[in-house]
Amino acid sequence: MLKIAGLIKSFGAxxxxxxxxxxxxxxxxxxxxxxxxxxxTTLFNCITGLLKPDSGTVHLADRDIxxxxxxxxxxxxxxRTFQAGKLVPSLTVLENVMAGVNDSVGxxxxxxxxxxxxxxxxxxRDIESxxxxxxxxxxxxxxxxxxxxxxxxxxxxxxxIARALVSDPKILLLDEPASGMGRKETEKVEEIIRVVREGGxxxxxxxxxxxxxxxxSDTVTVLNFGQKIAEGxxxxxxxxxxxxxxxxxxx
Ligand SMILES: Nc1ncnc2c1ncn2[C@@H]1O[C@H](COP(=O)(O)OP(=O)(O)OP(=O)(O)O)[C@@H](O)[C@H]1O
Ligand SMILES: [Mg+2]
Numbered sequence: 001m002l003k004i005a006g007l008i009k010s011f012g013a014x015x016x017x018x019x020x021x022x023x024x025x026x027x028x029x030x031x032x033x034x035x036x037x038x039x040x041t042t043l044f045n046c047i048t049g050l051l052k053p054d055s056g057t058v059h060l061a062d063r064d065i066x067x068x069x070x071x072x073x074x075x076x077x078x079x080r081t082f083q084a085g086k087l088v089p090s091l092t093v094l095e096n097v098m099a100g101v102n103d104s105v106g107x108x109x110x111x112x113x114x115x116x117x118x119x120x121x122x123x124x125r126d127i128e129s130x131x132x133x134x135x136x137x138x139x140x141x142x143x144x145x146x147x148x149x150x151x152x153x154x155x156x157x158x159x160x161i162a163r164a165l166v167s168d169p170k171i172l173l174l175d176e177p178a179s180g181m182g183r184k185e186t187e188k189v190e191e192i193i194r195v196v197r198e199g200g201x202x203x204x205x206x207x208x209x210x211x212x213x214x215x216x217s218d219t220v221t222v223l224n225f226g227q228k229i230a231e232g233x234x235x236x237x238x239x240x241x242x243x244x245x246x247x248x249x250x251x
Pocket of ligand 2: 040041042083175
């Protein structure tokens with residue numbers, strides 16, 4: 001479904017991604033773990049077109065999407081959330097989720113869409129009902145009309161997921177979706193991710209939370225200093241000496 005081959009990305013002398021290759025199977029939940037600064041977010045940025053890799057390729061099914069524009073990649077069905085991502089505080093929860101439709105065509109279009117009264121109302125109603133469905137997946141349907149500024153941290157994280165879901169993505173990339181959450185809230189996020197996958201979406205999850213990723217993932221990739229140091233089933237990864245070393249060395 002998603003094939004990353006030999007991806008390299010440097011920032012000056014720092015190699016944030018050092019020839020990383022990962023294959024994400026269709027319908028999978030694929031976890032990516034690694035210590036701080038190991039290149040997880042940079043990987044997402046290279047996949048989604050926010051950064052151009054120095055070399056290597058990214059394929060979506062058979063299509064080479066390497067270095068394409070972010071809006072085009074989003075339009076092909078790869079959607080993401082941002083680590084500690086922000087919502088527009090002056091919009092309601094529902095409006096924030098609806099605006100996710102336009103993430104594929106950039107910020108200007110969001111403004112145009114939300115402000116111009118002559119935008120086809122049918123399209124708007126359609127987007128609204130999709131946004132309400134996405135909110136229902138994250139358990140926030142009753143919060144649709146609240147102001148985003150009034151949400152607590154956990155709710156904001158969930159709205160981000162709903163916002164990424166509103167366009168029916170093929171692949172959802174989640175960057176630390178449960179950061180700053182307690183165990184109970186994290187389990188809720190795990191459950192949401194499972195429901196999303198049941199709906200036919202392939203999910204790639206970046207997390208520091210080893211327990212969460214081991215619970216959730218079909219396959220786990222471990223990054224350390226920009227390199228893939230291990231990959232396999234959660235059971236195999238937990239016993240892998242390279243992984244134990246990377247984590248023990250880092251903490
Ligand atoms: N735009 C940038 N310019 C310069 N250096 C960067 C940039 N983005 C990331 N880096 C560096 O690249 C390395 C990888 O960063 P990245 O954000 O991908 O790590 P991460 O695994 O997501 O870390 P974390 O767990 O803290 O989110 C880090 O050393 C970081 O400082
Ligand atoms: Mg990161």
